[in-house]
Amino acid sequence: MSSWGQQIKLSVFGESHGPAIGVVLDGLPAGERISREELSAQMLRRAPGRDKTATPRSEKDEPRILSGMLGDKTTGTPLCAVIENTNTRSGDYGNLLTVPRPGHGDFTGFVRYGGHNDIRGGGHFSGRLTAPLVFAGAVCRQILAARGICIGAHIASVGPVQDSRFVPEEIPEELLRRLSQSSFALIDPAVEAPMRSLIEECRLSQDSVGGVVECAVTGMPAGVGSPMFDGVENRLASLLFGIPAVKGVEFGEGFGAAAMRGSEHNDAFCMKEGKVATVTNRHGGILGGITSGMPIVFRVAVKPTPSISRPQQSVDLTTGEETTLSIHGRHDPCIVPRAVPVVEACAAIALLDLLLSSGQPLPRTDPE
Amino acid sequence: MSSWGQQIKLSVFGESHGPAIGVVLDGLPAGERISREELSAQMLRRAPGRDKTATPRSEKDEPRILSGMLGDKTTGTPLCAVIENTNTRSGDYGNLLTVPRPGHGDFTGFVRYGGHNDIRGGGHFSGRLTAPLVFAGAVCRQILAARGICIGAHIASVGPVQDSRFVPEEIPEELLRRLSQSSFALIDPAVEAPMRSLIEECRLSQDSVGGVVECAVTGMPAGVGSPMFDGVENRLASLLFGIPAVKGVEFGEGFGAAAMRGSEHNDAFCMKEGKVATVTNRHGGILGGITSGMPIVFRVAVKPTPSISRPQQSVDLTTGEETTLSIHGRHDPCIVPRAVPVVEACAAIALLDLLLSSGQPLPRTDPE
Amino acid sequence: MSSWGQQIKLSVFGESHGPAIGVVLDGLPAGERISREELSAQMLRRAPGRDKTATPRSEKDEPRILSGMLGDKTTGTPLCAVIENTNTRSGDYGNLLTVPRPGHGDFTGFVRYGGHNDIRGGGHFSGRLTAPLVFAGAVCRQILAARGICIGAHIASVGPVQDSRFVPEEIPEELLRRLSQSSFALIDPAVEAPMRSLIEECRLSQDSVGGVVECAVTGMPAGVGSPMFDGVENRLASLLFGIPAVKGVEFGEGFGAAAMRGSEHNDAFCMKEGKVATVTNRHGGILGGITSGMPIVFRVAVKPTPSISRPQQSVDLTTGEETTLSIHGRHDPCIVPRAVPVVEACAAIALLDLLLSSGQPLPRTDPE
Amino acid sequence: MSSWGQQIKLSVFGESHGPAIGVVLDGLPAGERISREELSAQMLRRAPGRDKTATPRSEKDEPRILSGMLGDKTTGTPLCAVIENTNTRSGDYGNLLTVPRPGHGDFTGFVRYGGHNDIRGGGHFSGRLTAPLVFAGAVCRQILAARGICIGAHIASVGPVQDSRFVPEEIPEELLRRLSQSSFALIDPAVEAPMRSLIEECRLSQDSVGGVVECAVTGMPAGVGSPMFDGVENRLASLLFGIPAVKGVEFGEGFGAAAMRGSEHNDAFCMKEGKVATVTNRHGGILGGITSGMPIVFRVAVKPTPSISRPQQSVDLTTGEETTLSIHGRHDPCIVPRAVPVVEACAAIALLDLLLSSGQPLPRTDPE
Numbered sequence A, B, C, D: 001m002s003s004w005g006q007q008i009k010l011s012v013f014g015e016s017h018g019p020a021i022g023v024v025l026d027g028l029p030a031g032e033r034i035s036r037e038e039l040s041a042q043m044l045r046r047a048p049g050r051d052k053t054a055t056p057r058s059e060k061d062e063p064r065i066l067s068g069m070l071g072d073k074t075t076g077t078p079l080c081a082v083i084e085n086t087n088t089r090s091g092d093y094g095n096l097l098t099v100p101r102p103g104h105g106d107f108t109g110f111v112r113y114g115g116h117n118d119i120r121g122g123g124h125f126s127g128r129l130t131a132p133l134v135f136a137g138a139v140c141r142q143i144l145a146a147r148g149i150c151i152g153a154h155i156a157s158v159g160p161v162q163d164s165r166f167v168p169e170e171i172p173e174e175l176l177r178r179l180s181q182s183s184f185a186l187i188d189p190a191v192e193a194p195m196r197s198l199i200e201e202c203r204l205s206q207d208s209v210g211g212v213v214e215c216a217v218t219g220m221p222a223g224v225g226s227p228m229f230d231g232v233e234n235r236l237a238s239l240l241f242g243i244p245a246v247k248g249v250e251f252g253e254g255f256g257a258a259a260m261r262g263s264e265h266n267d268a269f270c271m272k273e274g275k276v277a278t279v280t281n282r283h284g285g286i287l288g289g290i291t292s293g294m295p296i297v298f299r300v301a302v303k304p305t306p307s308i309s310r311p312q313q314s315v316d317l318t319t320g321e322e323t324t325l326s327i328h329g330r331h332d333p334c335i336v337p338r339a340v341p342v343v344e345a346c347a348a349i350a351l352l353d354l355l356l357s358s359g360q361p362l363p364r365t366d367p368e
Helices: A036-046 A090-097 A106-112 A120-125 A127-145 A173-179 A189-204 A232-240 A254-259 A336-357 B036-046 B090-097 B106-112 B120-125 B127-145 B173-179 B189-204 B232-240 B254-259 B336-357 C036-046 C090-097 C106-112 C120-125 C127-145 C173-179 C189-204 C232-240 C254-259 C336-357 D036-046 D090-097 D106-112 D120-125 D127-145 D173-179 D189-204 D232-240 D254-259 D336-357
Strands: A009-014 A020-026 A064-067 A079-084 A150-158 A211-218 A246-251 A269-272 A275-278 A296-302 A312-316 A321-325 B009-014 B020-026 B064-067 B079-084 B150-158 B211-218 B246-251 B269-272 B275-278 B296-302 B312-316 B321-325 C009-014 C020-026 C064-067 C079-084 C150-158 C211-218 C246-251 C269-272 C275-278 C296-302 C312-316 C321-325 D009-014 D020-026 D064-067 D079-084 D150-158 D211-218 D246-251 D269-272 D275-278 D296-302 D312-316 D321-325
Touching: A009 A127, A009 D009, A009 D020, A009 D064, A009 D079, A020 A127, A020 D009, A020 D064, A036 A127, A036 A336, A064 D009, A064 D020, A079 A127, A079 D009, A106 A120, A120 A127, A127 A150, A127 A336, A150 A173, A150 A189, A150 A336, A173 A211, A211 A336, A211 B254, A232 A246, A232 A296, A232 A336, A232 B232, A232 B246, A246 A254, A246 B232, A246 B254, A254 B211, A254 B246, A254 B296, A269 B312, A269 B321, A296 A336, A296 B254, A312 B269, A321 B269, B009 B127, B009 C009, B009 C020, B009 C064, B009 C079, B020 B127, B020 C009, B020 C064, B036 B127, B036 B336, B064 C009, B064 C020, B079 B127, B079 C009, B106 B120, B120 B127, B127 B150, B127 B336, B150 B173, B150 B189, B150 B336, B173 B211, B211 B336, B232 B246, B232 B296, B232 B336, B246 B254, B296 B336, C009 C127, C020 C127, C036 C127, C036 C336, C079 C127, C106 C120, C120 C127, C127 C150, C127 C336, C150 C173, C150 C189, C150 C336, C173 C211, C211 C336, C211 D254, C232 C246, C232 C296, C232 C336, C232 D232, C232 D246, C246 C254, C246 D232, C246 D254, C254 D211, C254 D246, C254 D296, C269 D312, C269 D321, C296 C336, C296 D254, C312 D269, C321 D269, D009 D127, D020 D127, D036 D127, D036 D336, D079 D127, D106 D120, D120 D127, D127 D150, D127 D336, D150 D173, D150 D189, D150 D336, D173 D211, D211 D336, D232 D246, D232 D296, D232 D336, D246 D254, D296 D336
Parallel strands: none
Antiparallel strands: A009 A020, A020 A079, A064 A079, A150 A211, A211 A296, A246 A296, A246 B246, A269 A275, A312 A321, B009 B020, B020 B079, B064 B079, B150 B211, B211 B296, B246 B296, B269 B275, B312 B321, C009 C020, C020 C079, C064 C079, C150 C211, C211 C296, C246 C296, C246 D246, C269 C275, C312 C321, D009 D020, D020 D079, D064 D079, D150 D211, D211 D296, D246 D296, D269 D275, D312 D321
8 A cells, every 4th residue: 555644644646657646645734834945845856867876867846736735825635746757768668567677576566466567667666656755745844844843864874985973962953954955965075975986886887886864853842652553663664664775774773772781772861951851862762652852863774776787687477487687777876865855754744643643732833 | 552453453452560461453364273372382482580581570471362262263353362460569660650761661651641651660661561462473473374474583683692694595484483482592502602691791780781683484475565655564664663672673684785786685586496586585575565475584673671770860750850760670681582572473463464455365274 | 343443543352252342442642530430330321131121131241441541540551441241141042153143243244254253142243342332432421521522312212202302503411411321311201101111012022123312412612523534424423333233324404404405404604602603503513524513413223123032034054944043032122222322432432533633632621 | 534445545635626636546456447438427427517407517527547557457556536627716606715605514624724724616525526536436336347246326315206215135237237327317217307396496496405315236245344343334334424415324224224123124034046145135235234245225315405595694704793695606406416426436435445355355257
């Protein structure tokens, strides 16, 4: 199912080479001001062809809002946005219909849908389906921003090249704001050159490379989320694993915590500006599934783009014979930079849903 | 919410020091034979006090089945099991009511429930609530086993001490069966001694230590799961993050994939015994959210037990003053061994739910 | 599935002749004071054997609360209550296992569960399963009452004998309070004698009779519910049809509206005590699926008890031959009086769920 | 929420006077052949202006399928269809923004959405939103038809004028097929003239009139649905009450059963063509929430169109003063004829969802 959520119901539709893709967002609060410029800005960050490290396709990705907005405000009824597919060259994918690409969902989708799904360009499994996700996130993040909740992510690593990490106790809003407007988001700008070199090297060698996205959220009130299955970690993970190529999600110290002692890992409580806080933030802002009021910090592992131009071994599903496959489409050698806004979008959607489910009122902090 | 699932609805209830804990499993197929011995065996693996590395409490954890079974078979209507709380010494937790324990859900639960939740022994947040999960998993795994689906997990690491890893392409059922009956599950028995030493050392130094659980599932048919939000990874993660202390979940190569090239990571397709398979299994049995027919492999990061006897800094929630907290309860210095059956249980529940949602028939493979 | 709800998750379990029946209520607000006396009072209204018109069985129906309460307040975590089955004489139902009772779910349950469900006494389909529903409703109605929301229902008719109807524009709280404490709830006490005579006549002639329950709710704020599928009518109906024997649900004028003109049926808006109201209330307090602030009024059709002692034609499912069935159990000739508290309970559960989903704050109106 | 379903997720979006309306259907089986002619035929039945009794607006209501179809077959991924709004004259509704129309959702929507919803033409509450429902139903009914499941409804009454009723034991497929292609569906053609006269009389007197739609489904296998809250009646009702103007739903004898004795109402079981059946069908094909294999029969009460041209009393929401409202838009004096295909559509959607949830295989009965 491509549907998600409790108070907010998200429904993503479309195939890479079909007429259009889009999203329905049901359950948004009414009367929220949504800037179309900010929507476009987020769409642009994810769009391909914006950056020399990305694929040269120039999809316009201009969403048309069909419902749920009156002027610049949400109506509270379902918001639907549609993005037409204009720049599709199906010929590139001709032999994929019978020979599944290694590392892609071609084969599993073929079994799941009995061969009836549209696998041109990945069909519904395509990374292009993250465009409606970014749109939905761009709506939700504006509603959160009006409550002082700020989201930003960066390229924590590409292959072995690492950016600085967030200092989880103290994440300045300005940093998150800068990251959330960048198309190659890094905490340490000096890392950009070596990262781009590595990506370019992969492109030249007809290869690809994976990486990690780290995301932080400040301003979330304490007490949001529920124990067991509706915790912040459960809900966020259930959405984040919907991003193609994501193979791991960790919160706070994450897998690093597995190597620590309790005396190292526990975050002592203290009073800060009259509120309960923690001295350190190894818990990543979530304890028992519930927000602590400290910044939320999580990381997402992105596998290397499976579409590489080198010949690869596969199987012809029609004959059952092993064969060699060469992919000639246009592909990013590294999708991690473009995954950054998608991860932020998922954070925005999940946190707004959790906030609305919490029964806490949604007071506005902006002047309006 | 402590409710989960689509075709199967799981509802876990209870507080550590209340009258009883338990679980309702709605949506099970009817007529499935369930061995009570196998249920008890799984409960025993998780139960405390079974092993010198674990807490000395001897809870009996004997589930009483109230509904949903007639003789030794499921009726198809909701199955409810209740476990009485017998061995609770609330006195141990006296000062916790106002001073939250670092690393626990005491503080966040206090905010979430306005101070009304029962935090004696962790209340609904207690690790004890994994007992009903293990029970539910022990029911589901028997239904899966009758279809040739086998689940096993092991202690991949405790602190820096590592077990061998699964060879993901080739996981023998016998290994999984052995692991799923062990109370200190390891692939390489030689690792047991150093692991136990480390845990004992933590106990003596009033400290605790984290670790990683690795789980594998064989026999899942290809084509189960859906793209985007109802993929195997999404559903499994949404359940696994419900286990207290879990801070990370990864599939296949997981975070390791982030450092790889596409040419290293992609799994070539091949024919094996007349079926499409992959030569390697870095994808962990899941592509595009859907099972490939290869073994499913995932890892779960468990943080160190937050309950340690050393004095820790905290805050008195009634006075708003910083204070020092000493915990005198009985606590496992390492819960990773006991987390193994819980992780397996989550896998069983999630995969049965996914299988029933897939629309694929559920043919039995056992003689009956 | 025997699970229901969005913000509140209700899970009912048990079989009539199994060890116990019960309910889990997840998602309740924390810190709500719940009077056990009021719980018992509601359980008693539904319990059999309290009234000469009802079956002579004397089930105690004493719920044991296993979780979710601390002292007399909700904790906010799942509340589970269990009712032991004590007075069951399975022998009465011996031949039902192979010969389905006309009008019951025996046959359809047999097909649905492949013959594996427990059909002694109706099993999970038994009217006894309304006891946990009444318990759950008795919890929810106390939470609503603390906000000034009052629920009451009455026996609108038994066969051709009719009680007065609510005057939907003006329903006094005192009336609802009186009805909600009565075990044979009538607006017009003069109707009791002829109704009881009719029921007694049915008993003597080994027959049964149906009726209508009418329910009203006052004090619901305007603006609760959503258009299309999460309207008050949708949610209430989806719960009310879970009461065995309910075959129809109508709101406001209901089926009567089908025979009216728009000029007769439309309710004019007016100002009343500074608030928008309607002069008449043919819409039953719901317009476009959303509460208008006027009293909610609905009716529920209850079919005659299918268990009658007269010989009836049925089929032996083991031989496929037609046969005659005689039922010798103890049965109410009319379950309508005991259905009244069940209908009220469903109203309480559905309206609390809708209120919590509405995002409106839940201010208390009682002194506390 | 405008989202519905379990195995099938339905999401309806749009406002009457916004850019477009539409629907997403997630969870459809893959490889199902869908005839666009049949889709158009159903859309045409509901479309206004097709019949002299209906409003003269000539909306084209031509759905554009954006995803989920490849050629003439479903892909199994979400199917989205969009219908542009072309013929909207917002001027007609000018004063509605502040003065709510009696009998409409204007006022309740205003409170629910804080005045931010688009109420031009009813906005998201408009009867126009049934067009996407009919589209979705037209997809689902073709999938059901390929399994021998046939759906048809008729105008059971308009005001006091009544059509014949179904003979519930014996409903010929040919009758259902004829009804499901008619734009003024009646069992007895002789009733058409007096019904049309009555409707015309209402139009001339600036009034409107309500009615009842009766629907039947043949070919449903026994054993579909679940006891308590996921029964056929619960699920169908939760969808049917989403149709604007529906105020009552009853199954089988429905409210008539309330006046009957058990000995009259119980349906005796018998053997018919080697299968268990019932001699009569007062239960309307559903016992204990589960299909019995007999035809499903239910009725829906439709209130008179609230939009009438006569001056009506209302309130100016901006000033809080009572005022008189005159509506000058184009309105059907009776929407019952156009509600017939909407009721059929809801039946198709709910029954396909139930069938897919039942775990029963979906064998095709057509030659393909």
